[in-house]
Amino acid sequence: MSIIGHKIQWRVLQKMSQEKRVPHAMIFFGQDSLGKKRVALEFIKFLNCQDKDSSQNCLFCKLIEKNQHPDFSLIVPKEPACEIHISQIRDLQKNLNLRPQMSSFKSVIIDDAETLNWQAQNCLLKTLEEPSAGSLLILITSKIEKLFETIRSRCQILKFYPVSFKDVVESQNEILKNEKFNPELEKIFLFSRGEPGKIINFLKTPQKFSLLFENFQQTKKLLASNLFERFCFSQNFFKKEISPEEMCSFLDAFEGYLRLVFLKKIGIKNKIYNLLNLQIAENYSITEIKKAIELIEDLKNLILTTNLNLKLAFENFLIHILPRSH
Known part of the structure; x- marks a missing residue:
C-alpha cells in the first residue's frame, strides 16, 4: 500500500469497513498534493480486495489501480474549461443504476470536485439525495467551500493534513523504489510543505x-x-x-x-x-x-x-x- 502518512484517516476508514458502516458519500478535504486521491483509491481497493490478507494484489485491486474495473469510475475535469460537466454526472447516474458486474457495489471517485460547475452540482445533488443501493462516492477537493452546502451536508467529511517528516522517511523506499536515500530529503520536505505529491515529484x-x-x-x-x-x-x-x-x-x-x-x-x-x-x-x-x-x-x-x-x-x-x- 503506497500511502504516505495519514495513519489516523486510514484507521477511521478501516473501522468504518469493519463495523459495516461505510457511508454512501464522503468528501476527502485538504490542501493540494496531500495524497487524498491515493487514500481514496487504496480504500476502494481495500473494500474490493479478494485476498484474505487484504494485500491488494488481487485482480480486482489491479483493475481498480489501472481504472479498468467495470464497477469503478474516476471522474476528472474536462478541458478546455477544466470543469466537471453535467453530462459526466448524468453518465455516472446511468452507470450507478446498473447492477454491479464484478463487485458487490459500485464505487466512484470525483477528483477536483470543486470544478463541478453549478449544473453538475445540482445533478449530483439528486444522486446524493436518492443514493443508489450499493454505491460509494468519494469527492476529492482542496476547496470545499466551492461545493454546495447541500452537497457537503449529505457527505461524511474526512479532513487531511500535511504529513510529518517521519512519515516521509518511513516511506522513502516506496517513494524512491529502493534507490539510495536522498540527502536533500529534509530540504525537499520543507519546500513541499508536507505534501506527499510534491515530495514524490521532486524526488523523481x-x-x-x-x-x-x-x-x-x-x-x-x-x-x-x-x-x-x-x-x-x-x-x-x-x-x-x-x-x-x-x-x-x-x-x-x-x-x-x-x-x-x-x-x-x-x-x-x-x-x-x-x-x-x-x-x-x-x-x-x-x-x-x-x-x-x-x-x-x-x-x-x-x-x-x-x-x-x-x-x-x-x-x-x-x-x-x-x-x-x-
Missing part, C-alpha cells in the same frame, strides 16, 4: 526541485531589492514567453520562502533554516508576511482562473509585495 524529477531552489534564491534577491531593481528583474524574466504554469511555479518558490520565514519567526526550529539565509525577510513582521502569502495565493488563483496579462500582474505584485522600507 530532481531538475524540478533545482528550478524551485533557483527561484527560491531569486526571491531573496527580490526582497532585498528596490523598486527599480524589481522592474529590471521583471524585464529579464519576461524576455521569453512565460506560461501561467511557469509563473505559478515561480510564485510557489516565493511563497515557500515566506512560509519558511514565518515558521522560523513563530519559533519552529529546524537546522535547515541556517543553510537558507532567511535573514532578509526576518525584518518583516508576522502580520506582513501573512499578508504577503495571501497576496501570492490570490495572484496564483487569478492566473489559473482568468486570462490575465502576466507581465502587468507580476509587476503590480512586485510593487506591493513587502516593499523595501525596513
